[in-house]
Amino acid sequence: MRTNLSRKKIKDSFVDKVQELSGQNLLACYQCGKCSAGCPAVTDMDILPNQIIRFAQLGLKDELLASNAIWICASCLTCNARCPKGINIAEVIEALRQILLRNREDHLKVEKLTDEEKQDIPPIALICSMRKFTS
């Protein structure tokens, strides 16, 4: 993947927005990689949790918002528990999802779920999924 860095992107309001919504200081991260080492979902992610933090520091908005990783994370909070710098990585990923959801870019298309898929699914799963994946 080719990624272009620029001063403009780093100073973009996107970086402030991610920090504000997540309540996290992105620059506290020193890229130790513990979050990605412990994450049970990395095998399905295109950008790993430590890379998500780095991309966010650099204001790589397009790459982050187009990634599948932000929708693979299920907020299990293992990364938060293990971060030696006390950064809540799951909150940063939630902020990225929210930036899209607040503009009505839903990830889950409830109407596209088939009867077979919906069959037997308990309310706890459906409500969680709609809370996390729809606006």
Add this chain to the structure above:
Amino acid sequence: MKISYYPGCTLKNHAKNFEDSTICALNSIGVDVQELDRWNCCGTVFSLTTDDLIHHVAPIRNLIRVKEANFDKVMTVCAMCYNTLKRANERVKSDPDSLDILNNFMDREQVSYEGDVQVFHLLEFLKEEIGFENLAKKVVKPLKKLKIASYYGCLLVRPKGIGFDDMENPTILDDLMSKLGADSIDFPYKTECCGAYQTVDKPDIIADRTNQILTSARKQGAEIVVVSCPLCAFNLDQRQKKTVEKYPEFKHIPVLYFTQPLAIALGCPEKTLRFDLNFIDPKPILKAKGLI
């Protein structure tokens, strides 16, 4: 002793076996369980963005109901309800401005919320209020020779300050199962996420996790796995059907709510255990051990 109880949505349908076994177990040790007269969905997940107050309305409204019922504590058994109610409670306690906004938002409520209700989980209640030693004395049918792996998942233990045991190596469920006479089986995947709500649109991920988690428990010798979350239960139990389709070498293993073996040990009748709602039938192994 009388305690206030918040069931949550899934305990009334898919996880009725969780509710019935909980109530029978508590009644059998002399605890009167009083369900809130009115309650609503807890929201299922705690909102992780700083400005998202609207999603704290649902959990806080439930805590108002607890006050209306003249209790200052409320018990939950669902790990997700526990986590969401407790985190929302801690959030408003540490941020009076957001509590004011929420109270103003719910200005037709007769009681305003002041952060004065305590949220606790059944496991905490059994350990701290009843005491595992006292509970052990009330066991009428010890779970002898039953090898149980306790799966904690995420929300009983994380984040720090909300979970009630060590984040990396919790033992409260293992301790309880041991006190009931079972052989407690430790396994490395006991706090690994089951994939949660990804089960709705990405069930393939759940098949991977269920395979890893349950195969690990089985390799350590487990005969059953116990959980405290209806979503973990769905993924680890019902999703075994998809797991074996993806991994033909996968071997089924019964997954129970921890209150089902608890209720057996305390002498509850089989009808309160509602095994008809468990996908992988636990009756053969329980019969083989002389427990039902």
